[in-house]
Amino acid sequence: MPLTLLPLPAAEVLLNPDFLAPADAAHYLTDLNAAIAWRQEPIRLFGKEVLQPRLTAWHGDEGAAYQYSGLRLSPAPWTPALQALRQRVEQAAGTSFNSVLLNLYRSGQDSMGWHADDEPELGPEPVIASVSIGSARRFRLRPRPGVGPAHPPLTLELPGGSLLIMRGLTQRNWQHAVPKTAQAVGPRLNLTFRHVIS
Numbered sequence: 001m002p003l004t005l006l007p008l009p010a011a012e013v014l015l016n017p018d019f020l021a022p023a024d025a026a027h028y029l030t031d032l033n034a035a036i037a038w039r040q041e042p043i044r045l046f047g048k049e050v051l052q053p054r055l056t057a058w059h060g061d062e063g064a065a066y067q068y069s070g071l072r073l074s075p076a077p078w079t080p081a082l083q084a085l086r087q088r089v090e091q092a093a094g095t096s097f098n099s100v101l102l103n104l105y106r107s108g109q110d111s112m113g114w115h116a117d118d119e120p121e122l123g124p125e126p127v128i129a130s131v132s133i134g135s136a137r138r139f140r141l142r143p144r145p146g147v148g149p150a151h152p153p154l155t156l157e158l159p160g161g162s163l164l165i166m167r168g169l170t171q172r173n174w175q176h177a178v179p180k181t182a183q184a185v186g187p188r189l190n191l192t193f194r195h196v197i198s
């Protein structure tokens with residue numbers, strides 16, 4: 001299945017729900033679960049230190065250091081599985097990436113709040129390629145308050161093996177989130193490939 005452009009104003013969001021064959025996705029899930037040094041990072045929320053409601057890791061080229069939610073992350077080196085996946089994603093996206101942020105949502109209680117990936121290090125029109133592996137989760141998009149177009153929020157289901165690409169003005173005009181769910185869902189791994197400008 002090819003990438004399909006979603007009909008969203010002031011954004012370019014593309015989805016391929018079947019980017020990885022199920023056997024490949026299963027292989028990556030097992031490999032990355034074991035090979036990645038997953039951490040639960042603290043963030044400041046309304047002036048208080050709390051732990052992020054998910055596990056994270058950051059891999060990339062040396063020197064692709066990056067600020068994320070007030071954290072300074074310097075990347076760990078590429079593992080063989082991450083390199084292989086990077087090549088496939090670069091081919092599909094038609095651009096190159098020098099780093100990847102990994103998120104492990106251990107259960108339906110793990111989540112990611114509303115945000116845009118609009119850090120200056122990513123440049124004005126970043127291409128962000130997001131691979132999901134494991135359980136399907138809902139991915140929400142809404143216009144950025146006060147900035148984005150008049151449009152209702154929308155919810156996508158991102159299945160394991162899917163590839164979502166956000167590019168163009170998406171980060172400027174829209175926000176996205178992965179809400180908690182009361183449904184019994186297993187772990188989900190998400191990898192967002194990015195190009196950090198040094």
Ligand SMILES: O=C(O)CCC(=O)C(=O)O
Nearest residue numbers: 101103117139178190192
């Ligand atoms: O888990 C996802 O699908 C989204 C991850 C995300 O938005 C991010 O890492 O910035």
Ligand SMILES: [Fe+2]
Nearest residue numbers: 115116117176
């Ligand atoms: Fe994001």
